[in-house]
Amino acid sequence: MITDPTPDERSKHARTFGLPIATALVMGNIIGGGIFLLPASVAPYGTISLVAFGVLTAGAIALALVFGRLAQRMPQTGGPYIYAREAFGDFAGFLAAWSYWITTWVSNAALAVAAVGYLDVLIPVHSSTAATVVAALLLQWLPALANLAGTRYVGAVQLVATVLKFIPLLLVAVGGLFFFDAGNLGPFQTGGTSAVGAVSASAAILLFSYLGVESAAVSAGEVRDPQRNVGRATILGTLGAAVIYLLGTLAVFGTVAHDELVGSTAPFSAAVDAMFGGTWGGTAIACMALVSMVGALNGWTLLSAQTPYAAARDGLFPSFFTHKRRGVPTYGVLVTVVLASLLTVYNYTAGSQRVFEILVLITTFTATVPYLLSSAAQIYHLVSGRADRVNRGRLVRDVVLAVAAFAFSMWLVAGSGYAAVYQGVLFLFAGVLVYAWMAARKQRA
Template sequence: MDRLARRLGVPDAVVIGLGSMLGAGIFVVFAPAAAAAGGTGLLVALALAGFIAFCNATSSARLAARYPESGGTYVYGRERLNPFAGFLAGWGFVIGKTASCAAMALTIGAYLWPGQARLVAVLAVVAVTAVNLRGIGKTAATTRILVLLVLAVLALVAVVGATSVSIDRIDQPGGTARGVLTAAGLLFFAFAGYARIATLGEEVRDPQRTIPRAVPLALGLVLVIYLILGVVAVGVLGADRLAASAAPLADVVGAVGLPGLEWVVRAGATIAVTGVLLSLLAGVGRTTLAMARQRDLPAGLAAVHPRHQVPHRAELAVAAVVILVVVLGDVRGAIGFSACTVLVYYAITNAAAFTLGREPERKLPVQALAVAGLVGCVLLAVNLPLSSVLAGFGVLALGAAWYALRSARR
């Protein structure tokens, strides 16, 4: 069986995690989250989503250290629960993240050239796939550059916006409890990238040491950044204006009287989303590889390029599907749909981690965190917008039906 080369250390793994998360939350989901929960509710939802993500990160890190293979929870579900649980996790991840890739690509198009958003999106997918096909080392190096540029732009927004933050705008009546849960489910979409480190587990050096360090470090850094930007966005724009904004951070800069800097923020948004797309396509390709190895997807997709050590057929297949969705689909509801399937994915992660039992050498109550993560994922998933819940669970049901039919034929 072809194996992938172990080339990633802690810094590279953290960078890939940052590149997977930074951008989606700040540039995409802050507005709908504010519409669901209000100003104060948005911050509460952000903290809740961060806590559940921390629970999931702890479970993911434990499992990835035990099973350092490509595929993430697809592998963990198979090994710790049963083959169907693994299949359902992998199916949900591939379908949900493919929709996310299309949404990110269309976001790039909307920022760069709104009149030709689909064309730009297709070109972005082709360019990012070309980078990934050169090898995971190229992916990490490119992501490192993108992360540094994005951090610079976000620091600019935070510093400029901090001068005009109003406590009165933040301290407004929040939304309902259901609204906070809905917002938390949408915001969870912004944290999901930390598991890309685990998904790439077969390419990490010394995974028992690297993964448990890199996952919580990347997640902690992003949570701090999100909280700072969340306070600035709500404090400058207020909940109503934030909810209606198509480009919240650009509007923050414009609201403080510096409209000339808006183009810098828009460029930063494009860079951030490109980083998300880069790591997303890599992660989906690796999960597709793992599923193909087990014949849950066509076996031909399990090939690894002899020179670049990447799952080239899987990545090309994923890119082709993403381009099809970009050309024919609509990004409306894609975030909610993706969040629903990914929350189910992490529910399975926590269930698998619980079977590892207690680990006395760990200071954290890992079993309690696994239970909290499982309950939290289910709670957030069912409180997403109804259309997202129906679409997400509908696709999961189709996958389950395919699995049952295939098993019966075997």
């Protein structure tokens, strides 16, 4: 079980998060680097991907409501891990923790790749593979160092980055509608896939833009009055992100010619250049996008350490993950950033031309495992009928939301494609050996 923090964890460098910072953590992690590159990633599917965005938004809100309800019952650090373990036992909890942990550090690698695309607008790093790799690694290690300084600094960086990222997003989302040209939209659906297939495939990529909906639940132990604030922060952060996402993506599609958008590495910069002419606007947007992505990496680095910390406290992850300093699980941060760095180097040096999409599709599968288990845990509590687990006045609504969240997660698995499921299963099953080792040690002790 999760115990109270040690005196060191209550040091002057550790702070609990109120509702504003908890909401900023959710919105900052959802609106990370993904939205700044995803319009170009889904453009090859045609404007039908906007339909996928709408469906994905509805599913994300259902998940947010489920996480909010679960956090009211179990307001501890760990999120999906806590929910799955409490409902189904150690092995289900381990799978949720392992899969979510994979999602976080693979997402960090993907965010760094997206950030390099905007850095290239300012400094031409893509002219050299070595320069690209070094830039991606720096963008991962700087937020890691901020995390090691303590949660006091994590919260400050997150709040500033969340505020700053709204400038380019609102500029494009609102201003772009005044420069909207339907001729830029391109085909509604490209050839070679059915409408359902195109929506599913683009939604699998777009899921990356909604990763983070569980952020407040995962960090519930660091949130003040979590039974009240976690649910509120989750809903407010998800709804705010959804509005900006839909308007921003539509504006980029309508301001940048389709053929140009497909090959763009900085679509929001291209949109502002198209709106105002020249390159000054795109350069300014690139600077703000970099701030946004560094803020997202800052928040995701914290999340990547929280889940293994919670699992290690229960003996399901190696014990060194429990080491905390200044409110931050130190070794969790270090292991995560090392793994993300190795994955980044491998994908760049392997010669792939679409590194971001490859990393995103891996996270699509690994993220759905804790989402599925959390939704199933909510269904389990509702069906069991325990008075301390069920609100009779909203039973029907809670059941509908939980079933919708579960079906939505299953649909994402189906749409992620064979390659993503194959790689994701390899990552997931590698953890079974870790579980066997840790379970045996726990039993022996």
